[in-house]
Amino acid sequence: MSQPASGSITLQNSVLYNVEGWSEGYVCINGAGHAVIRPRRKEGEEIDLMELVDEARERGLRFPLLIRSHDLLRDRVRRLNESFARAISECGYRNQYRGVFPIKVNQLCEVVEEIVDAGLPYHFGIEAGSKPEMIAALAVHSDPESLVVGNGYKDDEFIRAALLGLKLGKKVILVVEKLEEFHQILAVAKQVGVQPMIGARVRLLSKGAGKWATSGGENAKFGLSTADLVSMSDTLHAEGIPDALVLLHYHVGSQVPDIQTISRATREAARFYAKLRKMGHALGYLDVGGGLGVDYDGSRTSFDSSRNYSLHEYTRDIVYNIMEICDSEQVEHPVIVSESGRFIVAPHSVLIIEAFGSIEKEAQSDDVSSSPEDPKLVADMIEIRAGLSEKRRLENLHDAQQIRDRAQSMFDLGLLDLRAKAKIDTLYWHIAARMVQMHRGMAQVPEEVRELEVALADQLLCNFSVFQSLLDHWALGQLFPVMPIHRLDEVPERSGTLVDITCDSDGKMAKFIDFQDVKETLPVHRVRQGEPYYLGIFLSGAYQDIMGDLHNLFGRVNEMHVFLDEDEEAGYYIEEVLPGNTIDQVLTLTQWDTKELARRIKSQADAALKGDRLKPNEAMRLVDEYEKMFQSYTYLDFNARRPNGAVTVPTKHPSNKS
Helix, strand or coil, X not given: CCCCCHHHHHHHHHHHCCHHHHHCCCEEECCCCCXXXXXXXXXXXXXXXXXXXXXXXXXXXXXXXXXXXXXXXXXXXXXXXXXXXXXXXXXXXXXXXXXXXXXXXXXXXHHHHHHHHHHHHHCCEEEECCHHHHHHHHHXXXXXXXXXXXXXXXCHHHHHHHHHHHHCCCEEXXXXXXXXXXXXHXXXXXXXXXXXXXXXXXXXXXXXXXXXXXHCCCXXXXXXXXXXXXXXXXXXXXXXXXXXXXXXXXXXXXXXXCHXXXXXXXXXXXXXXXXXXXXXXXXXXXXXXXXXXXXXXXXXXXXXXXXXXXXHHHHHHHHHXXXXXXXXXXXXXXXXXXXXXXXXXXXXXXXXXXXXXXXXXXXXXXXXXXCCCCCHHHHHHHHHHHCCCCCCHHHHHHHHHHHHHHHHHHHHCCCCCHHHHHHXXXXXXXXXXXXXXXXXXXXXXXXXXXXXXXXXXXXXXXXXXXXXXXXXXXXXXXXXXXXXXXXXXXXXXXXXXXXXXXXXXXXXXXXXXXXXXXXXCEEECCCCCCCCEEEEXXXXXXXXXXXXXXXXXXXXXXXXXXXXXXXXXXXXXXXXXXXXXXXXXXXXXXXXXXXXXXXXXXXXXXXXXXXXXXXHHHHHHHHHHHHHHHHXXXXXXXXXXXXXHCCCCCCCCCCECC
């Protein structure tokens, strides 16, 4: 039987992993069966992820490895701003858009600086939700036409920092989260001697949907009630500074999957804006907050990990609804502000993880036979396997399950030895695998067979930590697209789940994107002995870099930053490599004194030397080896232990301009 052409297989795999659906054209599969990034969604401008993997290995970098494309970041900033500009033009809206990037989504300096630089032509600003973020934002912000928006609860120092920004000529708006904070801002502003630019976050009745729905609505953590807004208005008039209130803010929730939620909230907030304008305040900005979703599964639905709208529909709905309400109230159209951090940063990075082995339920060898010492159950199971038929397949399965249950009962009573139990278990999984194959392609698959397919899935042992790199997946069930980044010119013949190297049983990925539902397994290739198998976890650039913890002290991962460059042979270059945490760094972060640890080991080696358990040279080597480990990468290192010392060497390398 002829094998399908590799080009046909790569197309099938692109459909299998729904690459076109979730990647928006930023990721595709090339003719070599490798996943490639297209940072500007242009054919011919591609970054081959396996080339970067080979380059990383030649440089001695270990996995996991995070790859960032700054050109992709810039493209996202451009697309967001141009989409709002297009919607404003189409609707005849009589004002402009001034977006801000919420630093909390990814506080890494290089990421923020790249976004700020890309946003200069659009006067794209920054949102800070804490005192440290405000301190950073003031320094990196340089465009007097763009905004710095201060959200979150504030103390005097936070307020003072923002007011200092005002004195430097920046448009720094302090958003009031509770009424007491408003009076605090007025008091500090009098001390500093500057009139503040004040925003008010209003609590809407409209509530979001999805995993982050509780961040909006009447019971939200932040925001002012209608009575609070009236009280604030009266105070500003009494103080003679009604024009200090310049912005109305609302937030309906992060990753809003349904456009109707966005439309309802926008109309309600626009009504508040119009009424406040009529109360004599020179409001000029309406901040629609975050919420612009990312289609993680590519289904274009209102499912939690998707969105049922396009970027253009989102921007047009916001512009149109604000305009319609303001026109009906006969007030000026406000400058529209949004805080769409997830949309900007989620696609710009991919986490490359290495599978170094797998646990398979079914042994690859079918050579299981019965011996005279074995109980009759073994021969019965062999007979079932040999007599499997399409007509009696479920009956065969039930017979095998009954034998396995009897074998387990005998084992519990001490009546079955390990060798016989191992044969029965192996035969059972062979039969289970055949059952799954027999039902493949059927319109109606029995539930017990579906459960068997999940139970048969390989467990890929992957060198990473879910808690460090994908905290939202563990804590909230957030889905991320996952697929191999090579061997995509081969048919993935296995199904698997991913388990990490932490000592926690929750350290795994067992929920994956699907066009119609959530899959419990991922199509994968068989992991070959001694050969690394690389997978990419995509759309992980929002929140995951920042929210990871030090579970098992694994720490931050190695990073590689890439830029497109048409003058380079490969079409791009590696701008910078940032090393992940060393053992010394994570121990220090958790209050361990590594010098004291080394001193204790040396003391123990001296005691072993005096007790004739070690020779002098052995003791010195032991202490030296221990101390060198402090500078090691926290994750596992398999690159030095391939068969015969073999290490993959790339045929060509992207240059490095760092």
